[in-house]
Amino acid sequence: MKYINKKIIFTFLLVLLMNGCLGIIPNKDSVTRKDTTTNIESSIYKKYNRHTDTTYYSHNNLFGKNISIYWTKKKKEKSYARIKFSYLGSRWIFFNEVTLVNAAGSRISFHIKSTDISTNVVSDRIVSEKANFLLSKVDIISLKKLFNSPSVDLRLSGKSHKDYALSESEIKSLFEILSYNP
Numbered sequence: 001m002k003y004i005n006k007k008i009i010f011t012f013l014l015v016l017l018m019n020g021c022l023g024i025i026p027n028k029d030s031v032t033r034k035d036t037t038t039n040i041e042s043s044i045y046k047k048y049n050r051h052t053d054t055t056y057y058s059h060n061n062l063f064g065k066n067i068s069i070y071w072t073k074k075k076k077e078k079s080y081a082r083i084k085f086s087y088l089g090s091r092w093i094f095f096n097e098v099t100l101v102n103a104a105g106s107r108i109s110f111h112i113k114s115t116d117i118s119t120n121v122v123s124d125r126i127v128s129e130k131a132n133f134l135l136s137k138v139d140i141i142s143l144k145k146l147f148n149s150p151s152v153d154l155r156l157s158g159k160s161h162k163d164y165a166l167s168e169s170e171i172k173s174l175f176e177i178l179s180y181n182p
Contacts, residue, residue: 061173066164069177079182081135095158102149147175
């Protein structure tokens with residue numbers, strides 16, 4: 001009986017951690033969405049991969065979230081932005097479309113081929129689905145307009161669907177990382 005309780009507690013904590021519920025409380029004194037030039041460097045996580053000679057840039061507040069944006073840059077080459085959508089839960093969604101909608105009703109959809117999604121069984125009760133896209137300049141401009149809003153909802157759709165309301169901190173962080181071009 002004690003083993004089962006420990007396993008359930010471990011699984012619960014794993015789900016919380018993977019969904020970002022155990023993350024850092026956002027700093028209310030940080031940069032506003034309209035002024036992304038001040039102090040943004042302190043919010044950016046940088047990781048260099050010496051094997052590929054690539055540096056990755058992401059926002060500290062977006063680790064373990066259902067949506068994240070990051071930049072990749074090789075020396076002497078231009079940088080590229082990518083967006084990643086993630087699901088972690090007890091039931092498969094098999095999502096093939098992702099829709100973002102802001103408070104004004106503006107929406108952006110990403111259609112996903114089955115070959116572009118990564119699926120995994122994390123444990124006997126937890127599954128994972130992830131999709132990752134290269135963003136064009138037009139996508140970046142459209143997403144910045146979408147994230148310059150007090151609220152944004154995310155829907156992962158497929159055989160079933162899952163809705164998420166992004167927190168103010170997540171929206172601000174997404175706007176900031178889109179504004180940051182290494």
